[in-house]
Amino acid sequence: MILDALANVLQPTCILLISLGVIIGIIFGSIPGLSATMAVVLFLPLSFGLEPTMGISLLIGLYMGGISGGLISAILLKIPGTPSSIATVLDGAPMADKGEAGKALGVGILYSAIGSLVSIVALIYISPYLAALTLKFTPVEYFSIAIFSLSIIASLSGDSLIRGLLAGLLGIAISLVGMAPIDAISRFTFGNFNLMSGFDIIVLLVGLFAVTDIIMAGLGKKHLDDAYQKKKYRLHGFGITLKEFKEQFGNMIRSSLIGIIIGILPGIGGNVAGLLSYTATKNASKYPEKFGTGIIDGVIASETSNNAVIGGSLIPLLTMGIPGNTVAAVLLGGLTIHGINPGPLIFQKSGVFVYGIFIALIVSTIAMLIFERGALPIFVKLLDVPKHILLPIVMVCCTVGAFSSSSRMFDVWCILGFGVLGVLLKFLMIPSTPLIIGFILGPMTEENLRRALQASEGNLSVFFTRPISLGFLVAGFFFVAYILMNKYKNNGENTLGDKE
Numbered sequence: 001m002i003l004d005a006l007a008n009v010l011q012p013t014c015i016l017l018i019s020l021g022v023i024i025g026i027i028f029g030s031i032p033g034l035s036a037t038m039a040v041v042l043f044l045p046l047s048f049g050l051e052p053t054m055g056i057s058l059l060i061g062l063y064m065g066g067i068s069g070g071l072i073s074a075i076l077l078k079i080p081g082t083p084s085s086i087a088t089v090l091d092g093a094p095m096a097d098k099g100e101a102g103k104a105l106g107v108g109i110l111y112s113a114i115g116s117l118v119s120i121v122a123l124i125y126i127s128p129y130l131a132a133l134t135l136k137f138t139p140v141e142y143f144s145i146a147i148f149s150l151s152i153i154a155s156l157s158g159d160s161l162i163r164g165l166l167a168g169l170l171g172i173a174i175s176l177v178g179m180a181p182i183d184a185i186s187r188f189t190f191g192n193f194n195l196m197s198g199f200d201i202i203v204l205l206v207g208l209f210a211v212t213d214i215i216m217a218g219l220g221k222k223h224l225d226d227a228y229q230k231k232k233y234r235l236h237g238f239g240i241t242l243k244e245f246k247e248q249f250g251n252m253i254r255s256s257l258i259g260i261i262i263g264i265l266p267g268i269g270g271n272v273a274g275l276l277s278y279t280a281t282k283n284a285s286k287y288p289e290k291f292g293t294g295i296i297d298g299v300i301a302s303e304t305s306n307n308a309v310i311g312g313s314l315i316p317l318l319t320m321g322i323p324g325n326t327v328a329a330v331l332l333g334g335l336t337i338h339g340i341n342p343g344p345l346i347f348q349k350s351g352v353f354v355y356g357i358f359i360a361l362i363v364s365t366i367a368m369l370i371f372e373r374g375a376l377p378i379f380v381k382l383l384d385v386p387k388h389i390l391l392p393i394v395m396v397c398c399t400v401g402a403f404s405s406s407s408r409m410f411d412v413w414c415i416l417g418f419g420v421l422g423v424l425l426k427f428l429m430i431p432s433t434p435l436i437i438g439f440i441l442g443p444m445t446e447e448n449l450r451r452a453l454q455a456s457e458g459n460l461s462v463f464f465t466r467p468i469s470l471g472f473l474v475a476g477f478f479f480v481a482y483i484l485m486n487k488y489k490n491n492g493e494n495t496l497g498d499k500e
Contacts, residue, residue: 005355008053009363017054018061018360022367025065030073030081031397035202036066036453038404040330052338052353057360059334063327064116064364067270067310068372071303075101077394079210082305083201083268086436087278089209091291091298098294105376106239107296108303111252113369118256119311120161120361123318137265139451140462144472145265146445149272150437151476161484163430171438174199181447182454195412201271203411206398208432214391215423239372240296248300251281254265259305263312270306271440274282275433277305281480311361312363318342318354352417 008014018383028039039062046057070085075092088108095104150168152457177188189195240248255277262273281301282291291298313328319342335342340350347354400409425432456462463469 002355004352005053005359006142008356009057009359014054014057014360015363017050017058018363019367019371021058021061022065022364023371025062025067026069026072026372027065028062028068029069029085031401035040035082036063036069036084037327037330038061039066040327044330044334047334048337050077052340053356055338056331056334056353056357058361059331060357060360061367062362063310063331064307064361064368065326067307068112068116068303068368070108070306071112071299072105072372075104075108075299078209078213079394079398080205080332082270083205083440084274084309085302086205086271086433087274087302087306088299090278090302090433091293091295094292094294094301095296095299100294102376103239103296104294104299104454106237106373108299109369109372109376110238110240111304112307113365114371115256115259115307116251116310116361116365116368118304119260119360120309120365121311122260123311123314123361124358136468138466139448139455140466141472142265143445143448143452144463144476145471146448146455148472148476148479149276149441150445151479158431162433163428167430167432167434168438171435171440172442173438174204174435175439175442176446179216181443182450191380194408196319197406199414199439200406200411201440203402203414205436206402206416208422208436210394211396211415212422212426212432214395216426217391219423244296247298249302250284251297252304254280254284255301255304256308259308260312260315262305264315270309273305273309273438274302275437277301310386313495314357314361315397318346320355347488 002050005119009018024035025039029036040059043058043062048056053478060258069086070080070082070086071092073079073081074085074088077098078089078093080086080089085474092104092108175198177195178186179196180187186196192362258277258280259270259273262270262276278291278298278301281297283286285297287290317328317332332342340353348484353404398415399412402415403409422432425435452462453460463473
């Protein structure tokens with residue numbers, strides 16, 4: 001069975017399709033406004049005319065390249081190319097500002113591959129056991145998971161917890177715009193039909209990260225011509241020493257596990273995985289104050305976890321037919337078209353095909369590592385482009401990306417609006433990351449809360465009587481308490497230091 005799968009995937013045509021998918025996926029992932037989902041959707045019709053293993057292998061290559069490609073613009077342009085790379089910006093961009101763009105890219109690419117490989121191993125060996133666990137999850141558990149995930153706002157709020165909470169609440173408020181889940185009642189649309197579908201995550205990210213930086217660059221005191229001072233970068237291998245690799249081993253394992261677990265849970269995605277891993281690494285670090293200033297720990301945490309989501313998301317897809325994220329949902333459509341029915345019996349009925357997917361994932365990871373590393377000098381050269389040339393190009397890309405997400409001019413005006421909002425937040429010293437977290441988790445929290453209360457007829461005790469739900473709620477409480485104690489302790493030490 002495995003030999004047959006190897007023969008199917010390792011033929012030249014299939015390898016060429018995987019390589020093509022990875023390259024196109026990297027391009028889609030690196031352009032702000034485009035995404036891995038968009039790449040897979042665009043090439044899904046093409047895969048129908050191919051033999052099943054080849055067609056799905058092409059889509060897997062697009063998936064792998066699209067998720068990893070997001071780190072390129074996240075590091076070089078301070079814009080997450082995909083939502084999965086949100087946390088990569090936090091330390092990757094400061095590293096580029098310090099002249100370490102090559103190192104940040106090299107480390108990000110290497111650990112993207114490592115995260116993918118670890119998740120593939122999990123997919124192959126433990127998928128039946130992990131998939132069985134998710135059968136016990138109801139809206140009650142998903143609401144508790146959302147509450148636990150929202151608790152990471154406490155550690156990403158900077159010096160002021162109040163400002164962080166305000167930003168998080170603003171993000172949740174923005175996520176409420178549009179049609180309500182379950183009963184489809186319109187909210188906060190003010191009679192504008194364009195708001196019926198709410199705001200797209202791509203539009204929000206492009207506005208807050210890209211347009212804000214462009215406006216701030218224009219308002220800055222330094223003239224844009226200062227960017228003519230080109231920087232030189234030296235990179236040997238992947239920019240990480242053996243000593244650093246050993247020091248980051250725990251970070252790698254922890255982030256991989258978080259990515260796999262988040263991937264298994266439907267509807268959460270790589271953006272949450274990256275932020276959770278970043279937060280967990282920061283809290284476990286001996287130097288948490290350095291996070292956000294440009295250290296490889298943050299880049300490794302984000303890129304390892306968001307790529308580990310790939311294998312994790314395929315676990316429930318193959319064993320239960322439940323897609324772990326949007327791309328997995330598109331892959332489910334591809335499997336169905338090719339006559340493959342995911343479920344507990346897929347290993348018996350389509351064993352050769354399933355092992356072909358495993359091998360295609362491994363080949364895609366290797367291709368991603370080779371192509372991204374090989375083109376690294378080209379990516380780094382983006383920083384040498386003068387800002388008065390680069391920023392208009394970026395703005396055009398942002399506009400095209402915003403328009404292409406839903407094919408409407410309204411989204412273009414929205415990125416400008418969110419850009420102005422981002423500038424206002426910067427002047428008020430309110431962090432934007434908690435806003436993103438609130439926006440992402442708001443719909444998940446609301447929908448599962450309403451479903452759980454409907455099922456329990458309004459009985460709130462259901463959240464505390466189910467063990468898994470209670471566990472997540474307790475973990476969230478202690479997490480917030482731990483952050484508050486650390487902030488209080490640090491404030492006390494600073495006060496004592498000032499007195500001395």
